[in-house]
Amino acid sequence: MQWRRPESVGAPASASRDARPAVEDEALRFEDVTFGFAGSARPAIRDVSFRVARRKFVAVIGPSGCGKSTILNLSAGLLSPVRGEVYFGGRKVEKINAEAAYVTQSANLLPWLTVERNIGLALKFRDVGESERRERVARWISLVGLEGFEHHYPRELSGGMQKRASIARALVYDPSIVLMDEPFGPLDAITRLNLQQELLDIWQQQSGTVVFVTHDLSEAICLADEVIVMSHGPATVRKVLPVPIERPRDIGAILESPEYASIYRELWELFHAELDTSRKVAA
Numbered sequence: 201m202q203w204r205r206p207e208s209v210g211a212p213a214s215a216s217r218d219a220r221p222a223v224e225d226e227a228l229r230f231e232d233v234t235f236g237f238a239g240s241a242r243p244a245i246r247d248v249s250f251r252v253a254r255r256k257f258v259a260v261i262g263p264s265g266c267g268k269s270t271i272l273n274l275s276a277g278l279l280s281p282v283r284g285e286v287y288f289g290g291r292k293v294e295k296i297n298a299e300a301a302y303v304t305q306s307a308n309l310l311p312w313l314t315v316e317r318n319i320g321l322a323l324k325f326r327d328v329g330e331s332e333r334r335e336r337v338a339r340w341i342s343l344v345g346l347e348g349f350e351h352h353y354p355r356e357l358s359g360g361m362q363k364r365a366s367i368a369r370a371l372v373y374d375p376s377i378v379l380m381d382e383p384f385g386p387l388d389a390i391t392r393l394n395l396q397q398e399l400l401d402i403w404q405q406q407s408g409t410v411v412f413v414t415h416d417l418s419e420a421i422c423l424a425d426e427v428i429v430m431s432h433g434p435a436t437v438r439k440v441l442p443v444p445i446e447r448p449r450d451i452g453a454i455l456e457s458p459e460y461a462s463i464y465r466e467l468w469e470l471f472h473a474e475l476d477t478s479r480k481v482a483a
């Protein structure tokens with residue numbers, strides 16, 4: 201199992217080079233990455249540098265359109281930088297990063313396959329034998345609380361259940377890193393809180409590397425070990441804020457804690473400053 205307890209801390213590449221984790225402890229690194237879409241006058245992200253240590257849960261927040269999804273797409277190897285480099289596990293990302301699982305806003309389950317088959321698909325592609333496949337799929341169905349729905353089709357599930365299935369599908373093959381792009385964005389507040397706690401519980405058991413894009417400051421604090429705050433677009437890294445809240449975490453307890461209030465205030469001040477700047481730029 202690749203998912204284990206977190207040990208080392210990631211740091212922005214622009215921070216002290218001495219604090220840099222050894223390459224074997226490093227999951228993802230952006231070195232002065234600039235990317236622009238063809239035909240766009242300005243880049244989507246500019247000179248972005250940061251580092252994510254293995255087994256860390258890192259949230260990325262920033263104003264809408266600043267380039268957060270672009271960062272995930274570069275990490276997954278779906279896009280290539282115009283300038284700078286993206287490294288995964290110390291190796292330059294030059295093609296699709298097969299070690300990364302991607303959970304997008306929409307569940308994207310295949311409508312013609314049952315929950316069980318949707319979750320097992322990645323294992324089948326990786327030639328995992330049938331008995332191991334069954335055992336791993338059953339384990340993940342249980343972990344995400346979908347027992348009894350194995351043979352249901354996506355259209356027979358609620359939005360939250362579809363999201364659980366998509367998370368199980370992403371994690372079932374032990375990816376080295378999970379990229380999550382506002383995975384709980386379209387859900388109602390209660391389902392969202394439940395899934396955040398479930399993700400925390402699963403991650404606390406498995407502890408892999410997660411890069412989690414969100415607009416929600418509270419979600420970022422509750423889930424992450426550190427929060428990368430992006431500037432308005434074209435994004436650069438404004439600050440990397442550590443979240444020194446002990447694990448295991450309980451979201452209800454975190455929301456009432458003084459640490460949460462203080463981190464929220466700091467994050468809000470940074471975020472608000474970026475929103476103000478972005479409004480002035482747009483005016």
Ligand SMILES: Nc1ncnc2c1ncn2[C@@H]1O[C@H](COP(=O)(O)OP(=O)(O)OP(=O)(O)O)[C@@H](O)[C@H]1O
Nearest residue numbers: 237240244262263264265266267268269270271433
């Ligand atoms: N396929 C595309 N072609 C051209 N421009 C694009 C494309 N996709 C995104 N962009 C532009 O690149 C910039 C960054 O987009 P991106 O989706 O990465 O931002 P984001 O921070 O994830 O946004 P949001 O928070 O609203 O989801 C935006 O200005 C967007 O308009």
